Amino acid sequence: xxxxxxxxxxxxxxxxxxxxxxxxxxxxxxxxxxxxxxxxxxxxxxxxxxxxxxxxxxxxxxxxxxxxxxxxxxxxxxxxxxxxxxxxxxxxxxxxxxxxxxxxxxxxxxxxxxxxxxxxxxxxxxxxxxxxxxxxxxxxxxxxxxxxxxxxxxxxxxxxxxxxxxxxxxxxxxxxxxxxxxxxxxxxxxxxxxxxxxxxxxxxxxxxxxxxxxxxxx
Ligand code: G3P
Numbered sequence: 001x002x003x004x005x006x007x008x009x010x011x012x013x014x015x016x017x018x019x020x021x022x023x024x025x026x027x028x029x030x031x032x033x034x035x036x037x038x039x040x041x042x043x044x045x046x047x048x049x050x051x052x053x054x055x056x057x058x059x060x061x062x063x064x065x066x067x068x069x070x071x072x073x074x075x076x077x078x079x080x081x082x083x084x085x086x087x088x089x090x091x092x093x094x095x096x097x098x099x100x101x102x103x104x105x106x107x108x109x110x111x112x113x114x115x116x117x118x119x120x121x122x123x124x125x126x127x128x129x130x131x132x133x134x135x136x137x138x139x140x141x142x143x144x145x146x147x148x149x150x151x152x153x154x155x156x157x158x159x160x161x162x163x164x165x166x167x168x169x170x171x172x173x174x175x176x177x178x179x180x181x182x183x184x185x186x187x188x189x190x191x192x193x194x195x196x197x198x199x200x201x202x203x204x205x206x207x208x209x210x211x212x213x214x215x216x217x218x
Contacts (some may be wrong), residue, residue: 175196
């Protein structure tokens with residue numbers, strides 16, 4: 001299972017990279033704005049900075065809503081770095097764009113996916129990744145994890161190559177549920193990943209080991 005960081009924060013990206021568990025990064029315009037990264041040129045430069053840290057795929061989102069505009073943006077984005085994956089919203093024009101880019105061997109991530117039908121279309125169009133938003137479905141009392149299960153079943157039924165990238169993953173239980181189901185990737189904030197480290201028995205066990213070791217050194 002790949003771990004992607006869902007952030008535009010360079011410090012967090014560096015920290016996850018240094019931990020040795022970072023497989024890629026996903027961004028979106030809201031995450032950029034949260035870091036104060038606004039304006040086209042500044043955003044493009046920021047992608048460069050992210051790619052300099054990360055060894056795997058970096059999703060960069062288009063903001064056009066027509067296919068011609070998305071394709072123009074895609075050209076600019078893929079010129080930044082070979083790690084760039086063009087992130088495209090699940091709308092009719094987006095599907096057309098994903099198909100056109102996939103025919104040219106350009107990697108895509110179909111975002112804002114909230115149903116299995118949308119995920120089926122993304123796979124048919126040849127998306128490299130599909131991003132179902134787990135947490136946002138949970139937020140409206142729907143079962144985000146159930147959607148991941150449904151998409152994985154459908155993709156397995158037909159051998160679709162599109163990777164299931166569970167997005168809007170917010171906490172360690174989301175990560176574990178996605179892992180149980182066999183999601184290819186989770187993308188989440190750093191604190192959801194570091195929360196996997198924690199167990200009170202680890203803390204108390206280590207404290208006891210160290211105390212016992214120190215007895216012999218007194
Ligand atoms: O990758 C999509 C993600 O950024 C959405 O997460 O927490 O804003 O629902 P969230």
